[in-house]
Amino acid sequence: MDRHGSPGLGPRNDAASRVQKPDSAADKAAKLAALKARVSAAIGTTKAKGGLNVGLHPALEDIGQWKPGNKANDSKANAGSLGSRQRNGGNKGHTKHKPLDLSGPSQDEIKNNPYYDASLSAPNAKPRQSRHLIFNQKGKYIQQANALRRQAALEALKKKIAAGTRKVGIDEDKDVEKNFVVDDPPDIEWWDEGLVDGKNYDDIENPSILKIDTEDSIITRYIQHPVAIEPPQDRNVPPPKPMYLTSNEQAKLRRQRRMADLKEEQAKVRLGLVPAPPPKVKKGNLMRVLGEEAVKDPTAVEARVNREIAERHTKHLQTNEERKLTKEQKHEKLATNQEKDAAKGLHMLVFKINTLANGQHRYKININADQLALTGLVIMHPKQNLIIVEGGEWSTKHYKKLMLNRINWTENLPSRDKDAQNETLKQWLRAETEDGDLKDLAENRCQLIFEGEIKSRAFRKWGSKVCETDSEAREVLSKAKLENFWNLAKSTAASATATAAY
Incomplete structure (x- = not known):
């Protein structure tokens, strides 16, 4: 690069710089004056602006200027300056350091430099302006943090409510209105598809498209008489009751x-x-039936009469014993009657009980359901107990009297030895508290929440299930598609609580 046309502070690469020749005093003075002028111009420019017309940092403004200090620093500076003067050939009369020229190339150098790119410079750039400090108001970020916490708590509450709703299973159907939308009528009814040659009634007046008198018509001269079927409701009609006589x-x-x-x-x-049957002799008609014999030997006749009376009584008792049914026959007759009762129609009862802590209550519920040939399920829960019973009309009627009238639900008795030794029995199913005292069942009661007829049995046998949570109870009832009874029991308890509070 040709550096002849652009004067600067750097070393010269010409032949004169390689060979040091002694200069005259006038040349030295001229060079020193030129150097001072350039240094003064450089110092004035650096104080104003730096590169890209940006002001210099205050720490850089005094670069190249000598400042008085301690003697050690002065001696080091003098030694350094002495070495530099010896290398440069003298200058004994000047003790100050000359500042460096940091102003960059001048305008003449820029014009003479063929490699200068004007697009890389920003001569018209505005100087950087300092911005004032803006302080935030007290409590600004605290309010923002509180708002974020409230938003997070609200989102968490929404998720909790949604999860609880899914768990309880009472999600409301948002598309209920779609259930009431009536579909548009079809273009042709299904009973007319075989009579009309087409997919609509547009040409119904044209006899050529009708399939009434054609060979493939479904209308013929034959009459089909459907088989008479006995109405299903007639099977459940009870027989007429006989007339009561006085x-x-x-x-x-x-x-x-x-x-x-x-x-x-x-x-x-x-x-x-x-x-001919023998005469029936009693003590009252002894003399009238056996007149002469009674007169001849009254003692023998009286003994004969007593013997016949005893024989008749023994025969009567023997006949009664033969007429009695055995234990197996009684069970068979009872089972037959229960099957006949169930064949007339099935009924379902659903009871809600607050607690089943008394073991005798659980025993009576199970043993009576077994004796009455009822099927169903007992769900034992810490908050509410649900009993579903299904069977014939006679059996459900007696079981209803047992649950609502015969059992005293407020009574509590100590647990039997079998229940006391059962470690798997839950604490809320025991008659005693953790302290050993009997639980107070004064608020316990049995409530009938559903009664009606059903088409078929939902359970094959009678059983019981212990459920700790509502989800477990609904899962057990979902197998029989009766989980809605659990929601009904909970809503009944809620309405009862609201009524009591009111």
Whole structure:
């Protein structure tokens, strides 16, 4: 690069710089004056502006200027300046350091430099202006933090409510209105598809498109008589009750029946079909029936009469014993009657009980359901207990009386040995508290929340289930598609609480 046309402070690469020749005093003075002028111009420019027309840092403004200091620093500075003077060939009369020229190239150098790019400079750039400090008001960020905390708490509450709603299973259907939208009528009804040659009624007046008199018409001269089916509701109709008779009417019917039997027996005796029965001798008719024999030997006749009376009594008792049913026959008859009762129609009862801490209550619930051939489920829960019963009308009627009238739900008795030794039994199912005292069941009660007829049984047998949470209870009931009864029981408890509070 040719540096001849651009004077500067750097070393010269010409032949004169390589060979040091002694200069005259006039040349030295001229050079020194030129150097001072350039240094003064450089110092004035650096104080104003630096590179890119930006002001210099205050720490850089005094670069190249000598400042008085301690002797050690002065001696070091003098030694350094002495060495530099010896290398430069002298200048004994000047003790001050000359500042460096940091102003950059001049305008003449810029014009003569063929490699200068004017697009890289910013001569018209505005000087940087200092900005004032802006202080925030007291409590600004505290308010923002509180707002963020409230927003986070609100979002957490929404998530909790949504999770609880999904857990309880009472999500409201947002598209309820769609259930009431009536579909548009079809272009052609299904019963007319086989009679019209088309997909609509547009050409219904044209007889050529009708399939009434054609060979493939579904209308013929034959008449089909459907098979008569017995209405299903007639099977559940109870039989007519017999007419109730008074005691006098019952006695009259009995006399008439016995008189008819006696006449039939007398007719058989006259015809010789059966032998004549022996006379029925009692102590009241002894003398009238056995007149002469009673007079001859009254003691023997009386003994004979007593013996016949004892034989008749023994025969009566024996006949009654033969007429009685055995234990197996009783169970079979009861099961048959229960099946007949269930065949007439199934009924369902749903009870809600506050607590089943008393073991006798649980025993009575289970044993009576087994004896009445009922199917269902008992759900034991810390807050509420649900009992679902299904069976015939007679069985459910007796079970309803048991639950609502016969059992005293406020009574509490100590646990039996079997329950006391059962470690798996939950604390809320025990009759005693943790301190050993009996629980107070004064507020316990049984409530019938549903009663009605059903089409078929939802359970195959009678059972019980212990559920700690609502989700477990709903999961057990969902197998029988009866989880809505759990929500009904909870809503009943909520309404009862609100009524009591009111």
